[in-house]
Amino acid sequence: MIRMTDVFKEYANGTKALKGVTFELNTGEFAFLVGPSGSGKSTIIRLLIGEIAPSDGTVIVNGQDMDNIKMRKMPFLRRTVGVIFQDFRLIENKSVYENIAFAMRVIGASAKDIRQRVPYLLELVGLEFKAKAKPDELSGGEQQRVAVARALVNNPRLIIADEPTGNLDPARSLEILLLLKKINELGTTVLVVTHEKPLVDQFSQRVIAIDGGRIISDGMDGYYNYESE
Amino acid sequence: MRVNRNRTFYYIKEGISSIFNHSLMSFASICIIVAFLIIMGSFILLAVNINAIIGELENDNIILAYIHENVPESEARAIEHTLRSIPNIASVVFIPREEAFENFMRRYDEEDRFADIDYTVFRHRYAIYVEDVALIEDTQQELRYIPELASNSANLAIAQTLVNIRNVVSWISIIIIAVLLAISLFIMSNTIKLATYERREEIAIMKMVGATNSFIRWPFIFEGFILGITGSLVAYLSIIGLYSLTAGWVLDFEAGFFQLVVFSNVSVPLFLLFTAIGFGVGVGGSVFALNRYLNV
Numbered sequence: 001m002i003r004m005t006d007v008f009k010e011y012a013n014g015t016k017a018l019k020g021v022t023f024e025l026n027t028g029e030f031a032f033l034v035g036p037s038g039s040g041k042s043t044i045i046r047l048l049i050g051e052i053a054p055s056d057g058t059v060i061v062n063g064q065d066m067d068n069i070k071m072r073k074m075p076f077l078r079r080t081v082g083v084i085f086q087d088f089r090l091i092e093n094k095s096v097y098e099n100i101a102f103a104m105r106v107i108g109a110s111a112k113d114i115r116q117r118v119p120y121l122l123e124l125v126g127l128e129f130k131a132k133a134k135p136d137e138l139s140g141g142e143q144q145r146v147a148v149a150r151a152l153v154n155n156p157r158l159i160i161a162d163e164p165t166g167n168l169d170p171a172r173s174l175e176i177l178l179l180l181k182k183i184n185e186l187g188t189t190v191l192v193v194t195h196e197k198p199l200v201d202q203f204s205q206r207v208i209a210i211d212g213g214r215i216i217s218d219g220m221d222g223y224y225n226y227e228s229e
Numbered sequence: 230m231r232v233n234r235n236r237t238f239y240y241i242k243e244g245i246s247s248i249f250n251h252s253l254m255s256f257a258s259i260c261i262i263v264a265f266l267i268i269m270g271s272f273i274l275l276a277v278n279i280n281a282i283i284g285e286l287e288n289d290n291i292i293l294a295y296i297h298e299n300v301p302e303s304e305a306r307a308i309e310h311t312l313r314s315i316p317n318i319a320s321v322v323f324i325p326r327e328e329a330f331e332n333f334m335r336r337y338d339e340e341d342r343f344a345d346i347d348y349t350v351f352r353h354r355y356a357i358y359v360e361d362v363a364l365i366e367d368t369q370q371e372l373r374y375i376p377e378l379a380s381n382s383a384n385l386a387i388a389q390t391l392v393n394i395r396n397v398v399s400w401i402s403i404i405i406i407a408v409l410l411a412i413s414l415f416i417m418s419n420t421i422k423l424a425t426y427e428r429r430e431e432i433a434i435m436k437m438v439g440a441t442n443s444f445i446r447w448p449f450i451f452e453g454f455i456l457g458i459t460g461s462l463v464a465y466l467s468i469i470g471l472y473s474l475t476a477g478w479v480l481d482f483e484a485g486f487f488q489l490v491v492f493s494n495v496s497v498p499l500f501l502l503f504t505a506i507g508f509g510v511g512v513g514g515s516v517f518a519l520n521r522y523l524n525v
């Protein structure tokens with residue numbers, strides 16, 4: 001599903017963001033990637049969604065080597081990966097329904113499929129009565145649930161959530177993580193990137209900790225050895 | 230290529246709704262196209278009218294070809310066919326010596342002074358109209374090979390002046406239109422860049438969920454197309470109105486000294502030009518402005 005082998009990343013300004021990162025996330029797994037700001041978490045996300053290429057090492061996502069993928073094939077790979085961001089990234093002038101349906105239109109889904117799939121997902125994330133609302137009419141937690149539904153709409157094999165609770169209060173944060181856990185139980189591989197230690201502590205899951213561009217621990221039961229900010 | 234009707238409908242719908250969602254930018258884009266096309270159209274119409282006036286003056290610039298005194302009128306008339314076969318000659322008019330005499334008397338209006346002049350002192354002649362004044366000297370050269378012709382004359386200085394004016398007007402028109410086109414493309418592309426910048430988040434989201442470049446591009450292309458064509462139609466209708474106002478003003482002011490070229494003579498090429506520029510600027514500007522956001 002995800003395999004990073006001895007990955008280095010140095011940006012044009014000389015910043016060495018990753019210094020030999022190696023980890024693997026297998027099909028059906030749920031894991032947290034944790035670390036303080038500037039530890040390299042965002043660089044890993046950007047490598048996984050093909051925004052940037054590694055300086056050295058290999059990044060494989062859903063069987064595809066990200067360093068060798070052709071630009072025209074990138075959209076098709078992205079369809080197999082659902083991404084959730086801290087700032088939700090919803091299209092402001094589209095309704096909740098349209099924001100989710102849009103991701104299906106992109107892959108050429110039929111109108112009939114869209115009519116069947118979108119209400120199912122709205123129900124899954126508990127927003128069936130907010131289908132016509134615009135993003136700015138929703139709370140932060142609701143907006144993030146729309147983003148989760150959009151990430152799921154094309155049945156991706158992998159969900160990457162980048163600080164999905166960063167803009168939410170503790171109750172809403174837990175709600176979103178429970179939703180992601182539920183999605184994982186339905187068979188989707190999930191990688192949650194966060195720096196919120198108290199939240200991670202509530203789950204008995206694999207935790208990959210990164211600091212200074214290196215993996216400093218990788219284990220089960222929520223253990224990691226750095227202090228949350 | 231298979232055309233997906235649902236998808237095409239989606240592109241058009243998105244293009245149209247985007248125009249209304251970004252109404253200020255859409256309005257600005259249309260205004261720029263309209264302003265540019267009105268200015269360019271005005272220059273084109275000015276150039277067309279100047280060319281028409283020069284064309285009329287050129288028509289008055291004729292070659293007079295004189296027949297030898299010993300050639301009888303019937304033979305003189307017979308060479309008309311030969312004259313017509315010479316390149317650059319548009320038409321010829323035979324003027325017998327009697328008519329030439331009458332024209333002379335009429336022109337000077339001093340019959341007493343020329344009362345003792347007999348019309349036989351005048352030669353039969355041809356008034357020769359040329360197609361291109363710039364080639365008038367070559368045509369005169371050709372005429373020298375016809376034995377029945379004694380000599381010919383043309384006002385080369387006027388001909389050359391007309392040619393020079395026409396060339397200068399053509400060059401100035403081309404330069405002004407090219408400069409206007411470049412300015413318009415620059416402004417239009419920046420306007421669309423600004424509009425696209427406003428929507429870079431939207432484009433980034435599209436890329437993130439796996440949209441291909443063409444899926445992202447088509448709604449923008451339709452949007453640019455609609456804005457471009459709307460701008461060109463508004464400009465065309467404005468030009469019709471402005472031109473008819475100007476034509477009316479010229480008619481009143483100049484009291485028939487000269488008339489503007491009838492608009493219907495230039496309406497089709499002008500319409501096609503406006504539409505082509507509207508299309509090119511709208512669609513081309515969209516594609517150009519989008520490219521920087523698609524390489525992710």
